[in-house]
Amino acid sequence: MKVLATYNIKGGVGKTSTAVNLAYLAARGGRRTLLWDLDPQAAATYMFRVRPRVKGGGRALVTRRRPIEALLKATDFENLDLLPGDFSYRNMDLELDDTKKRTRRLGQLLDSVGADYDMVFLDCPPSISLVSENVLHASNTLLVPLIPATLSLRTLDQLTRFVADSQGSRPEVVAFFSMADRRKRLHRDVIDAIPRDRTRVADTVIPALSIIEQMAERRAPVPAFAPNSRAAQCYEQLWAEVCPQ
Amino acid sequence: MMSTIRVLQAADQGRLELESIVEVLSARFTVATGPKQVVRRRRLDTFDGRLRAAGRMLEHQIVAPGERLVLGRLDGSSTVAVPVQDLRWPARADVLPSGPVREAIASAIGIRALMVVSDQRRCMRRLELRNEDGKTVARVEVDEPASVSAVAASPAQLTVRGLRGYDEPARRADRLLVGLGLRPVEHGEDRAPSSAPKTSGTDRSAPAPVLLAAALSGFLLAMRENLPGLLDDVDIEFLHDFRVAVRRTRATLKLGRPALPEVMRSRWEPAFKSLGDLTTPVRDLDVYLLDLPTMSHWLVTAGPKDLDPLATHLRSRRTVARRPLVASLRSARFRRLVRGWGAELAGLVDMPQDGDREHLSAGQWADASISQAYRRVARGGAAIRADSPAADLHELRKRCKELRYALEVCAPVLPEGPRKHVIADLKGLQDVLGRFQDGEVQRHALRGFAEEMMTDGTSAGAVLAMGELIGHLDVEQDRARREFDGAFARFAGPSSQRLMQRLGGGR
Numbered sequence: 238m239k240v241l242a243t244y245n246i247k248g249g250v251g252k253t254s255t256a257v258n259l260a261y262l263a264a265r266g267g268r269r270t271l272l273w274d275l276d277p278q279a280a281a282t283y284m285f286r287v288r289p290r291v292k293g294g295g296r297a298l299v300t301r302r303r304p305i306e307a308l309l310k311a312t313d314f315e316n317l318d319l320l321p322g323d324f325s326y327r328n329m330d331l332e333l334d335d336t337k338k339r340t341r342r343l344g345q346l347l348d349s350v351g352a353d354y355d356m357v358f359l360d361c362p363p364s365i366s367l368v369s370e371n372v373l374h375a376s377n378t379l380l381v382p383l384i385p386a387t388l389s390l391r392t393l394d395q396l397t398r399f400v401a402d403s404q405g406s407r408p409e410v411v412a413f414f415s416m417a418d419r420r421k422r423l424h425r426d427v428i429d430a431i432p433r434d435r436t437r438v439a440d441t442v443i444p445a446l447s448i449i450e451q452m453a454e455r456r457a458p459v460p461a462f463a464p465n466s467r468a469a470q471c472y473e474q475l476w477a478e479v480c481p482q
Numbered sequence: 483m484m485s486t487i488r489v490l491q492a493a494d495q496g497r498l499e500l501e502s503i504v505e506v507l508s509a510r511f512t513v514a515t516g517p518k519q520v521v522r523r524r525r526l527d528t529f530d531g532r533l534r535a536a537g538r539m540l541e542h543q544i545v546a547p548g549e550r551l552v553l554g555r556l557d558g559s560s561t562v563a564v565p566v567q568d569l570r571w572p573a574r575a576d577v578l579p580s581g582p583v584r585e586a587i588a589s590a591i592g593i594r595a596l597m598v599v600s601d602q603r604r605c606m607r608r609l610e611l612r613n614e615d616g617k618t619v620a621r622v623e624v625d626e627p628a629s630v631s632a633v634a635a636s637p638a639q640l641t642v643r644g645l646r647g648y649d650e651p652a653r654r655a656d657r658l659l660v661g662l663g664l665r666p667v668e669h670g671e672d673r674a675p676s677s678a679p680k681t682s683g684t685d686r687s688a689p690a691p692v693l694l695a696a697a698l699s700g701f702l703l704a705m706r707e708n709l710p711g712l713l714d715d716v717d718i719e720f721l722h723d724f725r726v727a728v729r730r731t732r733a734t735l736k737l738g739r740p741a742l743p744e745v746m747r748s749r750w751e752p753a754f755k756s757l758g759d760l761t762t763p764v765r766d767l768d769v770y771l772l773d774l775p776t777m778s779h780w781l782v783t784a785g786p787k788d789l790d791p792l793a794t795h796l797r798s799r800r801t802v803a804r805r806p807l808v809a810s811l812r813s814a815r816f817r818r819l820v821r822g823w824g825a826e827l828a829g830l831v832d833m834p835q836d837g838d839r840e841h842l843s844a845g846q847w848a849d850a851s852i853s854q855a856y857r858r859v860a861r862g863g864a865a866i867r868a869d870s871p872a873a874d875l876h877e878l879r880k881r882c883k884e885l886r887y888a889l890e891v892c893a894p895v896l897p898e899g900p901r902k903h904v905i906a907d908l909k910g911l912q913d914v915l916g917r918f919q920d921g922e923v924q925r926h927a928l929r930g931f932a933e934e935m936m937t938d939g940t941s942a943g944a945v946l947a948m949g950e951l952i953g954h955l956d957v958e959q960d961r962a963r964r965e966f967d968g969a970f971a972r973f974a975g976p977s978s979q980r981l982m983q984r985l986g987g988g989r
Contacts (some may be wrong), residue, residue, distance in 0.1 A: 267551075267564025267583045286617035311645035313610075313618040315563050318646055355582040456616070 238351040239481040240344075241358050242376040242408070246392050248363035251382040251415035253280045254449050254459075256360035258472040259380075261458035263480065264317035268355040271309070271318050273347075275329070275372070276362040279322025285312045286456050287321050294325030298346065299332040305346050306353075314461065318354075330367040339367060340404075344375035356481075365399060373400060376408040380479060382415035382443070385427035397436050411479055413439035441475040444468070488656050490640045490664040498624055498638045498664075504609065506662045507622065510654055511611035520628055521545045521606045526571065528594035529711055529720065536590040542569060542598075545606075553583050562586075572597040572716045593772065595717035602636065603628035611655055619651035620644055622659075640664060686845030686895045690741035693844035695830040697734055697891040701727040702823060713808055718768040725765055728758045733887035737851045741842045742830075750826065753819055764807050766927070767800040780954040784947035791944040795935050848892035849985075855885035856982050863911075863970040872922045875966070879915040882908060889985075900984040907973050907981075914962050914969040921959030925952050 241259070243252040256272060264270040274281040279289035287310045297303040310319045336342050347357055361372050373379070381396060383389040393412055400407050412431075418424050431438055443449075446468045448459060455462045460469040492498055500515075507513050522544040527533045533540055534556065541552045549569065554561035564583045572595040575588035587596070609622040626638040640659065644652030660666070704727035711720030732754045735746050774793055778786035810816055842850070862878040889896070889905055932948050972978070 265565070267562060267579070267581045269562055269582060286615045288615070308647075310647035315561075 238347070238354050239356055239378070240347060240376045241356070241378045241380055241479070241481070242361055242372045243358065243380050243382065244361040244369070244372060244396075245363060245381050245383070246365055246396055247384075247389070250363075250384050250389075251443060251449075252363070253284070253360050254452060255380065255382055255415065255443070255472075255475075256358045257281050257284050257452065258458045258460060258469075259476050259479075260317060260356075260358040261314060261460055262473060262476040263356045263358070264314055265460070266480075267316065269316050269353060270356045270358070271320060271350065271354045272312075272358045272360060273320040274322035274360050275326060275368060276322050276360055277324050277327040277329075278362075279324070280453070281360045282319060282321040284452055284456050284458070285310075285319050287312070287319050289322050289324070291321055291323040291325070294323055295329045296325065296332045299329065299336060299342060301346070305350055309350075313457075322360075326362070333367045333371060340370040341374050343368070343371035347375055369399075370403065373403050373408060374405060377481060378479060379408045379410045381410060381412040383412050383431075384416050385414050385421075385424040387423075387427065390427065390431060393431075393436060409437065411437045411439055413475060413479075414442040416445040417442045418445045439475060439478045441471060441478055443471050443475065488642050488666050490642070490656075490659055491637055491667050492664060498626065498640055500607065500624065502662060503622070503624070503640070503659065506658050507609065507611060507655060510658065511613070511619070511651070512616070514610040514612060516608040516610070518605055518607045519545050521604050523600075523602050523604055524571070524598045525600040526596045527599050528591050529597060529708075529716070530594065530723075532591045532594060533587070533596075538586070538590055540587065540596070542566070542571070551578065551583060553586060571595075572711075572714075574717065593717060594719050597711075597716065611651060613651070618645065619648040620655045622655060639667065686843060686848075688844045689831075690738070690842040690844050690847035691830050693847070693892070693894065694734060694738045694741060695827050696894075698731060698830075699827050701731045701734070702820070702827065705731075706820065709811065713811060715804070718765075718772065721761060721765055721768065725758065725761050728754055728761070729883070730887050730891070732758060733884050734891050737855065737884065737888050737891070738847070740850065741847045745826070750823065753823075757816075757819070760807055760810055763803040764800060766923075767796050767803060770924070770927070771796050771800065777951050777954075781947055781950050784943065784950055788941075788943040788947035791935060791940045792931065792948060795931060795938075795940070799931075844895050848888075848895045851888045852885070852892060852896075852982070852985055855881070855888045859885050859911075860974055863974060866966065866970070872918070875915055875963075876919055876922070879912070879919055882912050882915060886912065896985055900981040904978065904981050904985060907978050911969045911973040914965045917962040918959055918966065921955045921962065925955045925959070928952050928955070 243256040243259075245252055253274075253276065256274075260270050260272040272281060272285075274289075282289045291298060291303075291308050293303045298305065298308065305320065308320060310321060311317075312319050333339050333342055338345070343359075359372055359376065362368065379396075379400065381393060383393055397410055400410055414424075414428050414431075417428060428442060444467070446466075448463050448466050448468045451462075452459060459466060460472060463469055504513050504515060524542040524544075526540045526542055537556050539554045539556050541554075543550050543552055549566050550563050551566045551569070552561055552563045562583055564579060564581060566579060569577065574593070574595050575584055575591055578584040578587065605626045605628050607624040609624070610618045611620040611622065613619050621643040623641045623643065624638070625641065627636050642652055642656045642659065705724055708720045708724040708727070711717070712724050732751065735742065735751050735754065739747060771793065774789060774796075778789055781788070858881045859878065862874070862881050866874060866878065886905065886908055889901055889908075893901060928948050928951055932945050936945060
């Protein structure tokens with residue numbers, strides 16, 4: 238089982254769109270895939286038309302009062318299951334803080350379904366918190382969407398340091414540009430200038446396209462409702478770049 | 483992921499009325515009816531049913547405009563699908579797209595090829611049952627034969643599939659459909675490919691030829707079943723299993739001499755020896771090719787690529803070696819041999835007793851055969867000294883195989899527990915002897931291949947790499963030789979002897 242987390246300290250950078258589309262592509266390619274929507278806003282859950290509710294809330298999950306298997310939901314797509322988001326996840330830091338090995342608990346929970354899945358995607362909330370530390374320990378890859386702006390590079394720097402300073406096993410950090418608009422000079426400049434020596438940066442750039450915004454309206458991944466669109470092709474390219482062998 | 487709730491069919495096994503089905507389900511769900519699609523469903527497995535044995539079911543489904551491979555569990559508990567293109571059968575797992583489906587299949591089937599075990603055209607229609615959020619919460623698959631003539635053999639079926647986390651909607655759909663008059667059927671399963679017939683149930687007091695004829699008929703069936711795959715070179719196990727059947731036949735004929743007519747010794751023993759010898763060159767080359775990936779890990783200074791010329795040489799030799807084998811197995815002479823042997827076996831049970839033969843019961847013959855085979859192993863093993871030539875160990879290995887075959891052929895008249903324990907002990911000894919003999923044979927063979935390849939102008943790197951392999955085999959053979967005393971002592975120890983006595987072999 239490989240774990241890939243879409244993560245950024247900033248919000249609104251395309252984490253959920255990336256997690257939803259890549260999870261769909263992994264499943265379409267035959268991998269038994271789970272997407273865990275860790276964000277209390279539960280946008281990924283909404284996109285799969287699943288109700289954003291976890292029985293017993295985040296506490297029951299973190300304390301193992303309710304086994305993770307009992308909370309999984311199949312999506313409408315073959316090979317793709319979802320662990321829904323829940324508004325109670327806003328308190329997940331507190332729940333984790335009360336547990337033993339508080340920075341490893343999410344990884345332990347995932348281990349219990351390791352035999353059922355080849356690929357797990359974690360759609361993370363935007364913050365640096367105990368949840369983030371758990372995500373670092375549980376993940377093989379941290380996929381970081383960046384809007385091409387100067388401040389994004391600073392954020393990537395902070396994030397890279399955060400990973401480097403963390404104890405124990407560290408995921409590979411892979412950044413990629415998201416919501417890019419080639420018509421904007423600043424976007425072009427930032428994409429060209431990003432230093433690629435310290436952090437791996439994917440070649441694929443996900444453009445700002447209205448069809449990606451339509452995911453919330455269509456409540457489905459882009460490659461499912463617009464398989465021939467440019468956006469679908471971009472996500473396919475990105476998946477080809479970052480998918481674990 | 484999906485799981486099967488139940489398979490249903492019309493009470494009269496006739497057509498399923500789609501309109502009625504949709505109407506009844508619409509009471510609780512929004513039903514989205516998919517298009518009717520003709521699906522070619524090819525069920526795949528290895529010849530010896532390895533996927534089925536692993537609790538798996540694999541289908542190659544062709545639905546215009548695409549194809550997919552669907553891997554599921556026999557109990558219908560889950561399915562995984564992966565898109566594929568232009569797959570042709572038979573084929574090994576390495577032709578499948580890389581990923582977890584291939585990995586799961588490869589680990590179950592090993593070196594065997596996947597073959598089509600059933601091929602049907604079905605008309606499929608999928609109904610998505612959705613809740614008020616538009617989320618699919620259950621699926622119903624309507625599956626009908628594509629032609630009227632196939633209805634009797636495989637009537638229309640309807641499968642209710644539950645989705646993970648949505649058990650209740652699937653159960654509700656099932657209840658609605660049963661209320662419509664559909665009735666549940668058992669989850670349909672194909673029969674596994676046939677294997678050698680079991681000879682269990684033979685009475686110890688039955689004449690020995692009855693037991694022998696049953697065993698020999700089983701081996702003949704195995705030869706016949708493996709012949710097409712061997713001739714088409716589907717995978718190397720067909721030849722292997724064919725050879726095993728021939729070897730078991732030879733060993734059974736030899737052990738059965740006291741109970742069998744003279745013609746078996748004068749005519750059939752030489753015939754099967756020739757048949758076995760005919761298959762040896764190709765099998766030897768198969769083993770080298772199969773072992774090459776493992777051998778490449780033995781290399782210290784050379785790299786795996788240095789063995790590429792050897793692989794090419796082996797494949798070329800194999801192509802040449804297969805020609806006489808295939809020609810012989812396609813010949814009228816071979817067909818006569820098989821036909822004649824079948825007739826001989828059919829007449830064996832009713833054959834009047836030869837005046838010189840003993841009137842042995844199956845039990846008496848089994849006891850005597852195992853006793854004799856065991857004595858030979860015990861004597862041969864005890865005679866092995868530190869300076870015994872390799873040929874003596876090879877002879878002992880052959881005696882061990884005879885004992886093993888005797889224990890297998892006589893299984894129907896032996897107590898199962900002691901027999902299994904003795905076989906387990908014997909396996910340990912056979913493993914050591916096998917490794918010793920493989921080292922001996924492979925070292926000589928590699929030397930021979932190197933000479934042939936040098937004549938063809940092979941690279942120095944290839945020859946040096948082969949030299950490393952020979953060095954490794956030498957070390958392994960020494961190791962096996964050192965392990966022999968311990969393995970033999972375990973096999974010939976008091977506990978094994980007690981077990982053999984219970985099997986009639988310790989006398």
